[in-house]
Amino acid sequence: MTRRHGLDIGKLPADLLGKLLSTASSTDPRVLLGPRVGADAAVIDMGDTVLVAKSDPVTFATDRIGWYTVQVNANDIACLGATPKWFLATVLLPEGAPPALAEEIFGQITDACAGLGVALVGGHTEITYGLTRAIVSGHMLGEAKKEDVVWPGGARSGDALLLTRGFAIEGTALLAREAVDALRAGGMIDSEVAAAAALLESPGISVVRAAQVACSVATIHAMHDPTEGGLATGLAEMASAAEVGLEVDVSALHVLPETQAVCRALNLEPLGLLASGALLMAVALNEVAGVQVALDQEDIPSQIIGRVTESADGLRLRNSDGLVDLPSFPRDELARYMSKSD
Numbered sequence: 001m002t003r004r005h006g007l008d009i010g011k012l013p014a015d016l017l018g019k020l021l022s023t024a025s026s027t028d029p030r031v032l033l034g035p036r037v038g039a040d041a042a043v044i045d046m047g048d049t050v051l052v053a054k055s056d057p058v059t060f061a062t063d064r065i066g067w068y069t070v071q072v073n074a075n076d077i078a079c080l081g082a083t084p085k086w087f088l089a090t091v092l093l094p095e096g097a098p099p100a101l102a103e104e105i106f107g108q109i110t111d112a113c114a115g116l117g118v119a120l121v122g123g124h125t126e127i128t129y130g131l132t133r134a135i136v137s138g139h140m141l142g143e144a145k146k147e148d149v150v151w152p153g154g155a156r157s158g159d160a161l162l163l164t165r166g167f168a169i170e171g172t173a174l175l176a177r178e179a180v181d182a183l184r185a186g187g188m189i190d191s192e193v194a195a196a197a198a199l200l201e202s203p204g205i206s207v208v209r210a211a212q213v214a215c216s217v218a219t220i221h222a223m224h225d226p227t228e229g230g231l232a233t234g235l236a237e238m239a240s241a242a243e244v245g246l247e248v249d250v251s252a253l254h255v256l257p258e259t260q261a262v263c264r265a266l267n268l269e270p271l272g273l274l275a276s277g278a279l280l281m282a283v284a285l286n287e288v289a290g291v292q293v294a295l296d297q298e299d300i301p302s303q304i305i306g307r308v309t310e311s312a313d314g315l316r317l318r319n320s321d322g323l324v325d326l327p328s329f330p331r332d333e334l335a336r337y338m339s340k341s342d
Contacts, residue, residue, distance in 0.1 A: 010335035011228050032149075033080075037240065039152045040076040040225070049143050052082040057137035060274075060334060063177045064200065065136050066091075066108030071206050072276055073140035074116050075225040078211035079279070080152070082144035087113055089123040089138050094131040105134060116208060150215065154222040155242035155282035159308040162281040162288060164210045164300050165203050166256040167231045168270055169277030171334050173200035175262050179337070186265025196258040199277070207279040210300050214279075217294045218287040226275035228332040233272070234280050235326060236315055242282075245313035248306035248326060266337055272329030282308055 011017070014037055021035045032050065033043035041054040054076045058068045066089070074084040089109050093102060102125065113120045118140070128135075176183065176196035183193050207225050214220050222242060226234025231253075239246050255270045263270050283291055288304060295302045306318075315326040 008331055008335065009339045010331035013330065033151070037237075039241065041080055041082075043080065043149060045146070046143075048145070050082070050146055050149060052077050052080050052142040052144060052149075054140045054142075055137065057135060059135055060338065061174055061178065062133050064108055065134055066105040067112045068205070069136045069138040070109055070112035070116065070118065070140075071204075072225075072227065073138040074118065074142075075205075075207045075276060077140050077142035078208040079150065079223040079225050080142075080144070081148045081150035081211070081215050081220070081223070082142035083212075084116055084118050084140050084142045084208065086121045086141040087118050087138060088121060089136060091123065091125040092128040092131060092135045092137075093126070094133060095127055095129065097127060097134070101134060105136060109136075116206070148215065150220050150223050152222060152224070152238075152241040153243070154220075155238055155244050155308045156221055156284075157244055157308050157310050158285065159221055159282040160285050160288045160304050161235075161246065161248065161306040161308065162283050162291065162302055163231075163254075163305045164207065164279040164281075164295060164302045165277055166254040166259065167226065167278045168259055168273035168275040169199050169203060169256070170205045170227075171230070171274030171332070172196050172256065172259040172262050173198075173205070174274065174334065175266065175337070176258075179266070183262060183265045188261055188265050192258070192261055196262050199256070199258055203277060205277040207277065209298060210279045210295060213294050213298050213300065214281060214283075214291050218283060218291050220281055220283055220291075222282040224280045226278060226280055228274060228335070229329045230270070230272040230275045230332060231278065231280070232327055232329055233332075234275060236328065238280060238282065239308075239315055242308075243311050245309035245311050245315060246306060246326070247309050247313065247316045247318060247323070250317055250319040252303055252305045254301075254303055263333075268333040268337060269327070269329070271327055272333040274332050274334045
């Protein structure tokens with residue numbers, strides 16, 4: 001297939017996004033956090049509380065797309081220390097879609113909202129020209145007390161980097177549901193594919209509970225839900241927002257066996273694969289133990305994967321050869337795979 005020169009599938013390049021966002025300004029002093037690279041949600045002053053607003057579509061998945069959309073939007077609300085409260089969904093269906101598809105997606109959205117205690121308050125649905133599959137864009141609103149907001153740029157030199165569960169849960173589960181034939185061709189047997197697909201439910205891709213637990217026992221300096229671009233990009237975004245460096249210990253990174261199998265079958269790098277389901281936190285050293293104990297009590301495993309350093313130290317990965325540069329992924333490994341297989 002012949003491709004036109006232009007943008008690849010996935011997020012806009014960070015430099016282009018930064019250029020676009022630099023033209024956006026607000027004269028409203030109530031906007032405490034507006035659009036910027038590394039900030040996944042907005043914060044608006046409402047008096048005694050703040051309103052936290054997030055918008056995110058799901059475009060790679062077809063299976064359980066409505067459920068996905070609620071989860072990924074709720075995650076970014078929780079990462080600012082807020083509680084997800086209200087959800088709106090824009091559902092775009094292809095021409096000729098059966099009514100059952102609309103019913104299925106709506107059911108997924110309402111089930112996911114119910115599970116998180118979120119109210120579905122509106123949105124839009126239509127049958128759209130030119131689509132080959134459904135697209136769902138979610139818009140989540142949450143609230144928090146001003147003093148409880150966890151700002152994206154809060155990581156400090158000397159903080160420990162704490163990561164819950166493993167990575168990359170979402171990318172692994174999504175590929176196991178969307179690329180079954182390719183995984184079989186890559187050497188995985190059906191039981192292995194099914195185990196990878198099951199990661200969507202257990203441990204799941206929500207980090208809302210983990211964020212709530214951590215914030216209930218400590219002052220968390222920064223939280224991030226690594227998504228597109230994987231854990232490596234999530235680390236880079238956290239560092240950029242706080243203008244700090246990071247040192248990550250490769251031996252502490254827990255890659256789930258299902259993720260290892262999927263990445264091996266499709267020749268992908270786990271560090272660059274869609275990573276919703278893992279919560280990345282910057283926590284003061286003297287508070288790490290308390291956070292880990294609280295997470296353990298909720299059956300949420302966590303591990304210290306490194307530390308925050310000075311900006312001049314850059315983003316470094318410690319392996320058997322010493323310190324090397326943290327790899328970067330201009331686009332998610334899932335997007336690269338989808339583009340290659342198109």
